[in-house]
Amino acid sequence: MEVESKRFKPAARAALLDTRLQSALENIQTGFPGKRARAIDGLPEWPEVREHGTAIRDHTIAHLDTYLERFERRVVDSGGEVHWASDPAEACSAVAAICRAAGARTVAKGKSMATEEIGLNEHLEGEGFTPIETDLGEYILQLRGDHPSHIIAPAIHLKRDQIYDAFQAHHDPAMSSNSDGHAELQAEARRVLRQRFLDADVGITGANFCIAETGSTVIVTNEGNGDLSQALPRVHIVVAGIDKVVPTLEDTSTLLRLLGRSATGQDITVYTTFSTGPKRQDDLDGPEEFHVVLVDNGRSDMLGGELEPMMRCIRCGACMNHCPVYGSVGGHAYGWVYPGPMGAVLTPQMVGIENSGDLPNASTFCGRCAEVCPVKIPLPDLMRHWREREYEAGYQPAAARWGIGIWAWIARRPGLYHRMARLGGRALRLLARRRGRIARVPLAGGWTDTRDLPAPSSRTFMDQWRAGRRLH
Amino acid sequence: MSARNQILGNIRTRLGRETGDPVPVDERLTTHPAGPLPGRGEGTAEELRVRFVEMARKSSADVEQLGGIEELPGLVAEICGAHGFDAAAAIAPDPAFEALRWSDAGVAVEARRGQPDDSLSVGHAVCGVAETGTLVLASGPQSPITLSFLPDVHVVALPADAIVGMYEEAWARMRARGDMPRAINWITGPSRSADIEQTLQLGAHGPIRLVIALYG
Numbered sequence: 001m002e003v004e005s006k007r008f009k010p011a012a013r014a015a016l017l018d019t020r021l022q023s024a025l026e027n028i029q030t031g032f033p034g035k036r037a038r039a040i041d042g043l044p045e046w047p048e049v050r051e052h053g054t055a056i057r058d059h060t061i062a063h064l065d066t067y068l069e070r071f072e073r074r075v076v077d078s079g080g081e082v083h084w085a086s087d088p089a090e091a092c093s094a095v096a097a098i099c100r101a102a103g104a105r106t107v108a109k110g111k112s113m114a115t116e117e118i119g120l121n122e123h124l125e126g127e128g129f130t131p132i133e134t135d136l137g138e139y140i141l142q143l144r145g146d147h148p149s150h151i152i153a154p155a156i157h158l159k160r161d162q163i164y165d166a167f168q169a170h171h172d173p174a175m176s177s178n179s180d181g182h183a184e185l186q187a188e189a190r191r192v193l194r195q196r197f198l199d200a201d202v203g204i205t206g207a208n209f210c211i212a213e214t215g216s217t218v219i220v221t222n223e224g225n226g227d228l229s230q231a232l233p234r235v236h237i238v239v240a241g242i243d244k245v246v247p248t249l250e251d252t253s254t255l256l257r258l259l260g261r262s263a264t265g266q267d268i269t270v271y272t273t274f275s276t277g278p279k280r281q282d283d284l285d286g287p288e289e290f291h292v293v294l295v296d297n298g299r300s301d302m303l304g305g306e307l308e309p310m311m312r313c314i315r316c317g318a319c320m321n322h323c324p325v326y327g328s329v330g331g332h333a334y335g336w337v338y339p340g341p342m343g344a345v346l347t348p349q350m351v352g353i354e355n356s357g358d359l360p361n362a363s364t365f366c367g368r369c370a371e372v373c374p375v376k377i378p379l380p381d382l383m384r385h386w387r388e389r390e391y392e393a394g395y396q397p398a399a400a401r402w403g404i405g406i407w408a409w410i411a412r413r414p415g416l417y418h419r420m421a422r423l424g425g426r427a428l429r430l431l432a433r434r435r436g437r438i439a440r441v442p443l444a445g446g447w448t449d450t451r452d453l454p455a456p457s458s459r460t461f462m463d464q465w466r467a468g469r470r471l472h
Numbered sequence: 473m474s475a476r477n478q479i480l481g482n483i484r485t486r487l488g489r490e491t492g493d494p495v496p497v498d499e500r501l502t503t504h505p506a507g508p509l510p511g512r513g514e515g516t517a518e519e520l521r522v523r524f525v526e527m528a529r530k531s532s533a534d535v536e537q538l539g540g541i542e543e544l545p546g547l548v549a550e551i552c553g554a555h556g557f558d559a560a561a562a563i564a565p566d567p568a569f570e571a572l573r574w575s576d577a578g579v580a581v582e583a584r585r586g587q588p589d590d591s592l593s594v595g596h597a598v599c600g601v602a603e604t605g606t607l608v609l610a611s612g613p614q615s616p617i618t619l620s621f622l623p624d625v626h627v628v629a630l631p632a633d634a635i636v637g638m639y640e641e642a643w644a645r646m647r648a649r650g651d652m653p654r655a656i657n658w659i660t661g662p663s664r665s666a667d668i669e670q671t672l673q674l675g676a677h678g679p680i681r682l683v684i685a686l687y688g
Contacts, residue, residue, distance in 0.1 A: 254508075
């Protein structure tokens with residue numbers, strides 16, 4: 001997927017004016033936060049579980065190299081194979097090579113953000129394979145040539161009529177339900193995709209966790225598509241970031257208690273599947289080959305620095321579900337795979353701050369993302385980190401750099417600052433006349449185009465303070 | 473340099489050390505300590521049974537209480553009738569299932585893996601976890617996982633004495649059985665999706681109905 005994060009501002013403006021998108025986004029604001037809050041109320045031990053989950057992630061990160069080695073050994077012990085990939089190109093080649101060796105034509109895919117990150121579908125199509133997304137949301141997007149706008153609810157930006165149109169355009173009329181009801185659309189997708197599963201030679205899934213103790217990969221789903229993707233095809237490939245490793249089954253259980261509640265407000269998702277190696281002797285189903293592709297793609301560079309806490313992320317999406325900016329502009333405005341606060345931290349790491357400088361700036365720093373994060377990632381601090389890197393590297397527009405530079409120069413001279421504040425206040429009061437509000441301020445059109453600026457008080461705060469009006 | 477060495481090397485460089493430190497890692501892997509345990513997973517056997525049923529129903533599963541496993545064929549016949557299915561089921565190839573008197577209940581059974589056009593399947597769980605009403609199924613020659621995902625209705629037999637309080641106890645049972653099977657499936661309710669306008673619909677790719685046959 002092309003990085004379009006540089007177009008954040010025009011994309012956000014267009015999103016705000018898109019009434020259909022705005023109506024779709026209401027579903028997030030009204031749904032997810034309430035469900036999450038109710039699920040957490042049902043687990044009184046939540047603070048302790050959250051604390052422990054955070055400690056598990058920190059411990060694993062501190063020993064990431066050894067845990068990855070242990071995981072690899074256990075995968076091999078159970079008859080599987082591990083492939084390491086430093087970047088998207090290596091990861092895509094590894095997957096394509098396995099598909100070629102398997103003589104594959106059709107590839108059934110479970111939902112996986114890591115495969116979005118590495119642009120796997122485009123690569124496989126270029127190599128002559130046919131990847132089929134099987135998660136309902138991802139499937140709809142694939143038909144539309146669209147991309148996910150949310151990490152756990154990929155098609156959340158779409159309304160029912162758009163889904164109906166996509167099915168009408170792509171499905172055999174014999175399969176069509178000719179109805180745009182929720183149940184009928186879902187049943188139609190089930191009918192069409194059932195055959196696709198049976199046709200597939202290779203199944204690809206992501207992983208929510210990779211367990212070092214057992215060499216198992218874990219996926220959590222509600223639909224069951226991830227399970228059909230690994231039960232029916234002959235070969236199962238798991239694509240996972242190196243940050244997904246977790247020490248033990250017990251540690252995984254703690255993190256699972258955090259994941260479902262934070263993501264969809266479910267105590268646990270319908271299907272939580274622990275896959276360990278290929279089918280065993282005498283098993284009646286399951287894949288003959290089991291491969292894990294471990295992808296770095298900039299993750300290891302986050303270790304040992306300010307961004308290290310981002311390695312704790314379990315991809316629940318709570319930060320975006322509670323973000324006022326995400327809730328207003330949706331995921332596509334962010335211009336790449338990961339949207340919302342976690343995306344504003346990860347995207348600059350993976351595609352460069354020079355290509356994504358607006359993302360860490362697209363935050364009011366209200367702090368809700370950090371408050372709801374199940375593994376206590378200080379997301380506003382990490383966004384501030386990127387703002388500083390962007391400033392240091394000189395990627396901000398000249399006007400912004402000059403403005404901030406001038407302000408900083410004045411702010412360091414208190415006498416001058418106070419005189420200017422007094423002058424500025426008087427000038428604004430003149431502009432406001434008797435209305436008490438200012439409709440237009442030179443150089444501040446960005447503010448006054450859409451709302452009035454209230455006139456400031458007749459005396460500055462500092463003057464009032466000096467005069468002894470300390471009311472509180 | 474291979475990608476493996478490059479990745480592991482970069483991790484060590486960034487973490488400021490030249491080699492890994494296997495001692496704390498192997499200690500954790502060997503002792504696998506549990507984290508904070510939820511109080512809702514504690515209680516007497518009867519309390520846990522009640523909680524399991526309550527939580528399973530909350531996830532939209534149906535729970536049927538049987539006196540003994542010999543009542544399973546009758547239950548399956550009833551479910552087939554209610555759905556208008558032919559009285560037929562794909563059952564897990566487990567001698568305990570095959571020995572049941574299916575023909576007396578008028579149900580034609582085949583002991584095999586799941587097939588794409590199966591209407592109803594019967595499988596068995598290793599245990600049930602009260603904390604969330606979750607079934608734990610383990611793959612194996614007597615428990616093909618396609619039975620859990622392909623049919624429209626999935627019936628899972630669970631002995632009442634196999635209900636545990638929390639996930640950690642389920643792992644203790646799995647460890648006691650030996651090596652990890654190829655797949656362990658935690659199943660909590662029937663398949664669903666909310667991908668269309670965040671409106672929950674049951675029966676996405678997997679079963680539209682999950683019936684837990686609790687016996688004993």
